[in-house]
Amino acid sequence: MQMARWKSVGAALLRVIAVWAVSTLTMLALAGILPDFRLQSPDGDSATRVAVTAASGAGAFGLLSALVWPLLVRALLLVPAFVLGLLVFALNGSLLLLALNLIPDGRGTAEPETAVVVAAVMSAASSATSTFLTVRDDEAYHRRLVRLADRRRRRLGGGDGRPQPPGTVFLQLDGVGHDVLRDAVRPRGNRPPLMPTLAGWVDTTHTLTPWRTDWSSQTGASQLGILHGSNEDVPAFRWYEKDTGRVMVSNRPTSAAELQRRAAARTGHEGLLTVDGASRGNLFTGGAEELALVLSVAARRGRHNRSRSGYFAYFRDPANATRTAGSFLAEVLRELGQSTRARLRRETPRVGRGGLYPFIRAFATVVERDVVVAAVMGDVLSGRTAIYADLVAYDEVAHHSGPRSRDTHQVLRRLDRCVALIARAVEHAPRDYRIVLLSDHGQSPGATFADAYGLTLEDLVRAGCGLPVPRRAERTPTGAEARETARAALRRPERAGDGHCPSDTGSDGYGPSDPVVLASGNLGLVSFPDVPGRMSREEIDRRHPGLLRALADHPGVGFLLVRSERHGAVVLGADGAEHHLDTGRVVGRSPLEVFGEGAVAAVRRTARFPNAADIMVNSAYDPVTGEVHAFEGQIGSHGGLGGAQSHPFLLWPVELSPPTRPGEELVGAERVHAVLRRWLREADGPQIPRQVAAAAAAAGTGTGTGTGAGPGTGEESRRPGPLAAASPAVPPPLPDKTR
Template sequence: MTGRWRSIGGAVLRVLAVWAVSSLTLLVLAVVLPDFRLQSPGGDSLTRTALTAVLGAGAFGLLGALVWPLLVRAFLLVPALVLGLLVFFLNGSLLLVALGLLPEGRGQVAPETAVIVAAVMSATSSATSAFLAVRNDEAYRRRLVRLAGRRARRAGATAPRTPGTLFLQLDGVGHDLLRDATEGERPLMPTVARWRADGHRLTPWHTDWSSQTGASQLGILHGTNHDLPAFRWYEKETGHTLVSNRPTGAAELQRRAVARTGHPGLLADDGASRGNLFTGGADQVALVMSVAARRGRDTRSRAGYFAYFSDPANATRTAVSFVAELFRETGQALRGRLRRETPRVGRGGLYPVLRASATVVERDVVVAAIVGDLLAGRTTVYADLVAYDEVAHHSGPRHRDTHQVLRSLDRAVALLAKAARHAPRPYRIVLLSDHGQSPGETFLERYGLSLADLVRAGCGLPVPRRVRRTRSGAEARESARAALHRPEDTDGHTTSQPVVLASGNLGLVSFPDMPGRVTREELDRRNPALLGTLANHPGIGFLLVRSAAHGAVVLGPAGAEHHLDTGRIIGADPLAPFGPGAADAVRRTDGFPHVADIMVNSAYDPATGEVHAFEEQIGSHGGLGGDQSRPFLLAPAALSPPVPADAPPLTGAAEVHHVLRRWLREAAESDGTPARTPVTDEA
């Protein structure tokens, strides 16, 4: 009883403190801003003015607590990210209503000034509340305990003793990058560094040839990524390009995977999918691309946004951080230009907004959804944090711009570990990535022409004088478009022109007017200079074509060939620089029904780890070469090793799926002893 009264007293004191700060802020703004006053037309005493400020702050706070959730519900048809950007204007409207309730017209403010006043008040009240509770470890832990206690009481005696599992994907963070970020006296990721020191097992794994989120996550969540040759590819039977991170593309890929495996996915048993491309069979989904195209009241893909923004403190804090990230990106881009850093790509247009969406909005919403899942005691959660991947595409995988992102990811990991300690069941937290990133100048920047123009030249077609840059295919881009309800781009192609698509440093060339997969012999008859032009270009490492006489053939410079069906090699092996698993990866892709007529992998320098992306990325992934093909698994020591010590390395996303399923079986058979996840007060 004493503890309950102490808790109630602490809550009352925090409310009074926030009210006092808000009142003081209102007084200061009334003095500073010319279009805002808290006095009657004839003037008032300082005491009367202060009382008016107290009443105004109280009315504004009360409206925020009572009306804000209703506003969010009323804006269910508004795109979610637009709602995030409208936070300030909605707050301004509430302030106008609050001031209108003051007696004798003492609260007068211009509408444009109301937006400023409301934003400052919300920011100060949110900061005060955070200082008193959220940012205070003990207060925050008590809050989690209370929430977890309420949920545990709902569950009663049926709360499971077996451990739950959280799979947290750090998009684009390669094995070597994570290793380096967790070593040294002052690691970039101190929480993860402590986990490694405490015995967590760091294991690399090798992606398939298509080293990108669509292929990796489909394989991890659904157990297969068969017939997914790249980030985007052309399907001749329909005449359309399928893109793995668009709502319609993701939904189709998930449908095909479920049909192939006959199983709904990794998360089918009381699972939750947060911020992913695919559901994994989960009933609880938020910010999942494969269901983002659904409409109506049952559309749960956007539920996470509205659940998060229904708290005005969350909305204000995220909106302020969003604006701060816009300024950070502008400053970092300007610094790069002034220092003439190379390589460098354009970072204007909508990119600053997309970066802020990935590093702030999506991060905050996904983390909040995971905390709810942990406190609800869900059996399995799989979530993706895309912040690093988006920034590294445009700044480079190891550029200093990414350091702040890695630190923020580490703080998110620490927060989730704290929440897990107060969940109604023990949790095992597994960190993993879907791919890494490889650095290097873009193909266009290095050689002055795009892959599409090189293909046109090899076909004897005219090449435009002005090169059109290839748009970046970063994963976060389509997530933002889906949240904004922007229509998907249509990829129209004429049947008389070759279709050239890019997936990082992997290129795909298809000929729509030639049915089926075009053989090497047919290509040589129709365009005798094409294959030689491509294979001998210094920016291209190898080509994959299908020969009527020899089957799958890899072509390299100076007439080099690797016949994959027989193992015959002519000249220097074109696949040698890409490692011992390259032949198996390319051979597997050759068997896909929708493999392109010509698959093109850029050159790779083993000494520097550099590749050349065929799109506008200086940190890229999608093909073979360097760190992009080496993601990681970081798991508690209580879980079995991903592979035995004497076994070959883990290869392919489908194999990772089987490892994760094995760990889930181990958790279901466990006696409830939690795996140690060290969290210290410094985390």
Template sequence: MRLRIFPPALPGGTPRRLRSFGAAVLRVLAVWLVSTLTLLALAGILPDFRLQSPDGDSATFIATTAAIGAGVFGLLGAVVWPVLVRALLLVPALVLGTLVFFLNGSLLWLALSLVPYGRGSAEPGTAVVVAAVMSAASSATGTALAVRDDGAYRRRLARLTGRRRRREGLGPAPRTPGTVFVQLDGVGHDLLREAVTGSESQPPLMPAVAEMYGSTHRLTPWRTDWPSQTGASQLGILHGSNKDVPAFRWYEKESGEVLISNRPSGAAELQRRAVEETGDRGLLAVDGASRGNLFSGGASQVALVVSVAARRDRENRSRAGYFAYFSDPANATRTAVSFVAEAVRELIQAKRSRMRGDRPRVPRGGLYPLIRAFATVVQRDVVVAAVLGDVFSGRSAVFADLVGYDEVAHHSGPRGGDARQVLRKLDRSVALIAKAAQRAPRPYRIVLLSDHGQSAGETFRASYGLTLEDLVRAGCGLPVSRRVGRTPSGAEARAAARAALHRPEEGPQSEERTPSRSEGPLVLASGNLGLVSFPDVPGRMSREQVDKRHPALLRTLADHPGIGFLLVHSDRYGPVVLGGGGAEHRLDTGEITGGPDPLAPFGPGAADAVRRSAGFRNVPDIVINSVVDPGTGAVHAFEQQIGSHGGLGGEQNEAFLLSPRELSAPTDGEELVGAERVHLVLRRWLNEAAAGSPVPATRAADALEAADRELPSAHPPAAHPA
């Protein structure tokens, strides 16, 4: 048993302190009662454990002995256990796990020997069992009672971090501000604005974020690159370059492999290329921490970072992530209870959706309830705990990614009730971090941002009865299989869960292996972005080569009602966008022929975004973007997702920055375009924090250029419209 005495809450008046103190006392009494009952039950079950003399005692005397024994065991745990844990930090984890049981048993044996009249006794082996059961029961009880007590949880982390700072001999934290960047994965600009403004009849969905928005922070939209997905956006934000990232997954002809950005090998390769391109380690290279991200950003402190998940060196020990969190039984119980509840909630919500006949809808069975619970509970809890530890340690820069909303929105829709519940929980996490920052050893500025939004819509398959691969094969004159396979989701949570469990990367999927020439082209999907490659043709095929080999393919694709445009490369005109009815947009010259501009429905920045991606060295032979409904912004994902991102169209391309007003403005009113430009803005803010004051910026372009000059090794921004 561990008796944990929680101090009063943060200063806020005597009544609040009394309530907090009273709640702490009640928790201690409840844990004591459960421990006493557990001790009595074990005494009745185990033959080598007794709480009475051989001649027998009254029930009252036995109960008193159990209560005293439980109390002494708890006090010994509270006083002696921290000393033992500190002494055992040098013991390997496997040996420590075994020693814990014997030490616990020794504490129980000592507690029984201290009970008056010597009524209690236990054999050594039995004492180990009794101590383990009592510790589990008391920890579960204490944590269950405080499972929603974020104040107690936050204060406990602060104490633990303070002890670690003293143990490591760290001096006082700097007085210059630190910065915490919290990425709300997949939350678009318009969605966040709705969540923080509410309406006359409904309060804000995210009250903590709404308080920031209404007082201390400014909300700024930024437009994503093409593709609009985490791999490209976060690589650009953290490392300053997302050059040559054409999609979530793509086929590289030079290596003959499919590179997938959320797998450890793929993320590590993309990070290596970005560092090589910029000559700079990343945004977090100076006293930074990366938590729950695809990439490290050059941070020396990492936890749950996919790009380093495959490493087994000192910088990526398991203690830095899940082990460090779950080695505390209070954390384990708190998260386990929420994990089970979330998995059950998903099963109930999926069944209700089927019974209501909701449309659009995608399958939500198999392992998805567990994947959702991992993303919305386990990953969130571990990342938030790591961020709180960073804040209490006084780290200069922290970047954390919370992926729960993105995972749920893929399957339930960006504005579904399930997704709204996740937004409420994300708001609670933000509030926890903000309150922790108030008790940190240095001032902190909290910046919220997203990497992309999500666009809703029926899947391509549900709308037209065939997959994109079926359509491509039909255009090539190849047989189309009657069996339609399920495309693996591009969500980050699935790969993060496998990395957390140190599971090997998944083997080649049917659409991720290299087919022979007789099997036809390789078709991949990234949300509503489709990619077609011909593996047997070296280099990028030109439009003329495709037409010669498969005369009907390009027109079959461009004229399909579910496809908005194609990107191909012409030997004569360079990059060309093809639309329905023979319409073309020649990107090098801006000339539009054969009909209306195919890019017009996708907004004024579409041509610049597509032109940039057309220059990537590994762009596929044909890039396909689904159609977008100009009224609703709905798109058709080529994957099994009713909320998707990856291409152009709808809210997926509108991300946000919610930044403190004390920082210089991201722009002076001009549109902020591209993840690489966002990287420069965040760099500028870190420089301001180090200097202790905002850098004056009369124009956004001047501010961005100033940040680039201060960091000469940073990658210059890609060409975007101002």
């Protein structure tokens, strides 16, 4: 035992010496290259003296980085994430200047801007060396993982020596439809699959299963249902609420927090991750205590916003900031090149990709990806029970480049590498893990409604109401999730309501009785704010006699949903077609027929939502090409019915019980929640505190999510109390050989 301890100390000392030596050589090389960086006196020094100076500077910089750096980053957690990322370089450079000032006789000098460069390069070199040596020493690596696990067990009151049940990692590949993933794991002629890691899992260790979304096929509704068990009364990505007079937007922090609160009140529990869970990069917490980049808590200010701890865990290593900054810049340049190529080739359909979009894309595909993956690896290496993370890169790029473009193929390859990194971390975890991959929706291609027909949905509605149509249509903000996440990271205030709300009066000619027209992909919502409650079909016809026919007969519109005083929920289509949802009566040909199986049930469910708009408009759908027409600026869209957007995937380990019975289809995000909760119970017992389960059983209560019957749809719990959880451990560095 004593010999092993001395051997461990010796190996650690050798690693420190090796890192010091590499840092010294790096400093010497930079001093020879950079004109404003000097390691000798003005009169010159011998090579030995210069080497001693470099070693002194490298040693001082290493000590300051190890002792002072984590304290600085933690003190700066209250600043915006982007600002923190930039401050990393300035602070790192300041530490180097301080280290140079500690060298005797003032031999080390550097200009401030040069110090930033030198510090970044040295941090990257030392981190790479430490990573290489630590991972090559398997015994040392294993010992560190054991220490992490033991430390965490002590925090949670465990450590009794009993083997831990397997944990579960849920990785959400945002926007990746079942058809896209299926094709990405197939060989392409003589070329390998786009996603080789997942290709090796399908039909071996994992099973690929499609599922069908609700009518609102977007992250707000799907992830709320998946994480919290209810997406009731969420009719779209954005909608107008007459009782409060405000526009709800799923990716706004305040709206996300309100939606999460409503779901918890409806189900009686806080979510999927209430027991020892972690939520990373999501719109909602899922009830987890450990959070990073979670939008529903981004509106919180102050030191208690635990979502920001993910930045600390990532940026406390200066090498991470260096690598991410380089990748961020490369992604911005890649987007500029790809958009220029699309414009020169006159590719169609095409949307504008200028302004801030290159930076929004780089945030989604680089910054958010790196922070989320690092957080998940830390969760895995610390042995957390349940982890749910969202990687939004594909969804962001597909909105602007198309779901099956060459641009998205590159993103799929990088997502596969992220999954491979997490899988490699699982191999070193202190407990077994089951990795479940899933998506929240797919994406359907197609030109925008405005490009296809020369007018926006708002133009069409205003014309049908006999109102003036503005000469220049206002651009509808995109519903891409990364945009508001980036704004939250920058600490930017939320924007005013999308669309024209009753308060938006002025010289543009909009008044308090004008309709509020909102877009959620290829789903449009029309509300009349001056009429309390949901306006009936008969009232709309009396007030605006030509509106419903103008909408239903337009070639870019697939169907309308309205409420009739006589017939209840009614779907209207072209040429007078009607489908009465309450009675099943069809006049002519059902407008929902082209949208396939499940369309009637999906629309009927939304029709009973109190927040359903006065008129719900779904764009036309071409079943041959799979194309729809988004009512906002997207050539890959989701939010309504039509095509691949309604068919996400579930890739689950074969040792888990099947998500459905044979021949049964998995329908709705609430059903997916029930399946995931059942899998957590199978792995680790009831996913609620036992005292809460006992109280709920005594009261004879259940979650009552309202989903259909199927395996694991029941739940024996009500709202769980808070569970103290340890902070995520920072994982030992793993070499990213797949990048």
